[in-house]
Amino acid sequence: MSVAIENFVKAIYKNDNNDSNDTKPGNIAKKLGISNAAATDMAKKLASKNLLQYEKYQALQLTDEGTKMALNVIRKHRLWEALLFKLFDMSLHEIHRESELLEHATSNFLADRISEYLGNPKFDPHGDPIPNANGEITTIDTSMALSNTQEGKTYVISRLMSDDKEFFDFCALNGLKYGNPILVSKQFSKNKMTQITINNNNIVLNEDFTNIIYVNEI
Structure with missing residues (x-):
């Protein structure tokens, strides 16, 4: 299969497994940096290959064969x-x-x-x-978004769900690394911010970060 096809099914799979995204062609187009028309054309093409199910204006759903391909690329x-x-x-x-x-x-x-x-x-x-x-x-995924954690509890970072360079640069500078423990000092629910303590440093994160940093309670 071509790179474009593998990237397309991978994007559908990842969006389908992320609560903040759906799999309508427009969202897949945005994720891949292509036009809506190109995404729709690709969806129709892959539907003919039995890799996904396509209905106009509806979210795209991978078939078993499409899911297998996506997981193979992700592996x-x-x-x-x-x-x-x-x-x-x-x-x-x-x-x-x-x-x-x-x-x-x-x-x-x-x-x-x-x-x-x-x-x-x-x-x-x-x-x-x-x-x-x-x-x-x-x-078995038992993790939760940092935004949903409780004050006064200690957690371990289990997942950093991003591909953004600035996000990873920030994480590297502040010790936000897979497997590292953090203390949730304060939840500012009204302003959607979370204060954490890591390596004896206090950091305040907004929801752009706390929604993509996942943790498990220790």
Whole structure:
């Protein structure tokens, strides 16, 4: 399959698994940086290949075959992120950017070898689950958005759900890293802000950050 097709089904899958997005062609077009017309044309094309279900003005739904393709691409992407992070200590943005290119040129054989080399990891450095070779995510997600946490409780960062360079630069500067503990000092519900303590530093985050930083209670 072409890079464009793989990116399209991947975008549908990721939007469908993110509460803040839906899978209408216009939203997929925005995510991929293409026109609405191009997204609609692609949706019709993939519907004819039995990769998704298309109805005018409705959200797009992947078929089982389309979901399998999306998870296969995501598996390769996240394995590359884990490998690049381990070998070169690249930033979270850098590993994402390079993996976007490498995922499409990776055979299933190579993906399996990378997984074996890494010890068959369940998560990538962002905290995103890595599908297994059968296209299955075997982990149970019990995390919550930082915006939904309670004051006075300590949590561990479990997922950084972004591909934005400035977000990752901010996280790196302030120790917001997968696996690091944080204390929720204060929830400013009216202003939709959260004060946290990490590495003895107090930081106030707005909802743009607290909605994409996921944590688990310790």
